[in-house]
Amino acid sequence: MFHTTNSPVKGRLAGRSLAVAVGLASLAMAAGSVQAQEQQSVEERLAALEEKLAEVEPKATGDEGFSFNTYARSGLLLNGDLQSAPGGPYLTPAGSVGGAVGRLGNEPDTYLEAILNYKQVAENGTKSHYRLMIADSTTSSNDWTAGDGALNVRQAYVEFSNLASFSGIFEDASIWAGKRFDRDLNFDIHWLDSDIIFLGGLGAGIYDVKFADNVESNFSLYGRSFLEFPSDIQDQDITSNTDNLILTADNYFGNVQWTLSGMKAQDNDQRVVGGALQAAETGVHTMLAYHGDSFFGVSEGNFKVAVLHGQGLGAETKNIGADGNLHEDAVSTRVAMYGTTYLSENWRFAPAILAETSEDRYIKGDEYQWLTFNARLAQEFNANFEMQYEASWQTMDLETLGYDDRNAVDGDYSRFTIAPTFKPQVGGFWNRPEIRLFASYSTWDDELETYAAGDPLGADSDFESGQWTFGTQMEIWF
Numbered sequence: 001m002f003h004t005t006n007s008p009v010k011g012r013l014a015g016r017s018l019a020v021a022v023g024l025a026s027l028a029m030a031a032g033s034v035q036a037q038e039q040q041s042v043e044e045r046l047a048a049l050e051e052k053l054a055e056v057e058p059k060a061t062g063d064e065g066f067s068f069n070t071y072a073r074s075g076l077l078l079n080g081d082l083q084s085a086p087g088g089p090y091l092t093p094a095g096s097v098g099g100a101v102g103r104l105g106n107e108p109d110t111y112l113e114a115i116l117n118y119k120q121v122a123e124n125g126t127k128s129h130y131r132l133m134i135a136d137s138t139t140s141s142n143d144w145t146a147g148d149g150a151l152n153v154r155q156a157y158v159e160f161s162n163l164a165s166f167s168g169i170f171e172d173a174s175i176w177a178g179k180r181f182d183r184d185l186n187f188d189i190h191w192l193d194s195d196i197i198f199l200g201g202l203g204a205g206i207y208d209v210k211f212a213d214n215v216e217s218n219f220s221l222y223g224r225s226f227l228e229f230p231s232d233i234q235d236q237d238i239t240s241n242t243d244n245l246i247l248t249a250d251n252y253f254g255n256v257q258w259t260l261s262g263m264k265a266q267d268n269d270q271r272v273v274g275g276a277l278q279a280a281e282t283g284v285h286t287m288l289a290y291h292g293d294s295f296f297g298v299s300e301g302n303f304k305v306a307v308l309h310g311q312g313l314g315a316e317t318k319n320i321g322a323d324g325n326l327h328e329d330a331v332s333t334r335v336a337m338y339g340t341t342y343l344s345e346n347w348r349f350a351p352a353i354l355a356e357t358s359e360d361r362y363i364k365g366d367e368y369q370w371l372t373f374n375a376r377l378a379q380e381f382n383a384n385f386e387m388q389y390e391a392s393w394q395t396m397d398l399e400t401l402g403y404d405d406r407n408a409v410d411g412d413y414s415r416f417t418i419a420p421t422f423k424p425q426v427g428g429f430w431n432r433p434e435i436r437l438f439a440s441y442s443t444w445d446d447e448l449e450t451y452a453a454g455d456p457l458g459a460d461s462d463f464e465s466g467q468w469t470f471g472t473q474m475e476i477w478f
Contacts, residue, residue: 075473226324283313301341411445
């Protein structure tokens with residue numbers, strides 16, 4: 001992170017310069033007016049200067065100024081014929097309903113986030129933070145991709161904290177408004193490139209309402225716009241952007257997190273899905289999670305485990321409130337778990353499980369079930385080099401009833417990747433940047449190729465079971 005904020009030393013020098021300037025001004029005024037000199041003692045003038053210094057000094061604490069953050073990845077993914085290969089964590093049929101299979105050696109895109117921050121402190125001590133996040137994504141290998149990129153403003157919001165007028169349970173609270181990712185309802189399984197839960201959109205909220213030492217809550221109201229209605233209702237007098245309002249209470253009891261969301265999408269029940277007026281107009285979503293500070297209590301590390309459940313519009317358990325095509329009777333349950341630990345001094349291990357089951361998701365009587373096991377293993381050789389290995393296995397049973405021209409499938413997918421990796425400093429799971437070389441082997445049941453033509457595993461694809469892919473990738477964040 002790069003900061004343009006003044007250092008504490010510069011801040012103190014600036015404060016002293018201001019003190020000298022004010023002192024000289026005071027002396028000039030004293031020379032011009034004997035009466036003013038008699039009314040104000042030297043001690044009073046020094047006290048006034050100290051007050052000025054106190055106002056300047058906080059500007060040197062790092063609470064003000066600009067900073068920059070980023071996330072980016074980019075690389076080649078090639079097949080055995082050295083041609084671009086399809087890929088991505090969601091390339092299987094289960095990917096259409098959130099079933100990720102792992103990212104190492106399986107990402108053919110360039111994706112980046114550029115985050116600009118500006119912070120300032122008011123005279124009364126209230127802090128403000130403005131954030132602008134711009135993102136782009138493309139699968140082109142060209143240096144100029146304006147024609148097929150997806151440049152987008154993903155966040156633009158202001159947050160106030162340390163508010164001088166707040167007290168009691170709101171003393172440590174912060175308020176925000178704008179377009180943003182929720183601060184706490186946005187955590188993922190990195191090795192799958194899949195959110196466990198994600199909440200974002202336009203809205204406002206308050207964080208860190210503290211009811212007791214280990215009990216606090218966040219409250220928010222988000223609005224989201226669904227995609228356009230299917231073409232078979234274009235002649236009806238229905239807006240193409242149905243706003244879904246999401247009211248959320250996110251509560252913490254020590255390491256336990258419990259979230260409850262209710263949502264309302266006016267007139268969405270008039271949306272045609274599967275040839276009938278059946279889309280949900282309301283929904284409810286809840287999550288119970290535990291954030292552990294060890295590796296499941298058996299070794300040093302950390303872990304997270306979460307159970308999510310939703311009905312109606314809440315049946316999109318990962319991306320809350322984002323899917324307007326869900327059936328009014330849709331029910332979905334998701335389970336997520338992952339952990340990180342060192343097996344020995346030079347070996348890191350990070351297993352993960354992600355699974356979901358849903359019924360009446362889009363059409364009354366359909367069923368979507370999938371389960372993914374994933375494990376990332378790394379062997380540290382020296383200060384700049386390590387070997388990474390990743391294995392994924394996914395099983396699925398999707399009874400689609402023909403929704404969106406998708407066929408029912410039942411089968412398994414598996415993949416193994418080996419990736420020699422270079423980095424400035426080896427150690428830990430989150431040190432970046434990295435430069436990787438990789439080779440991956442993927443295999444799957446033939447039935448998965450009948451899911452939908454045009455998909456990576458589809459009938460008209462040359463993506464064959466038992467395929468090797470190769471490539472290189474960089475990944476960075478700070």
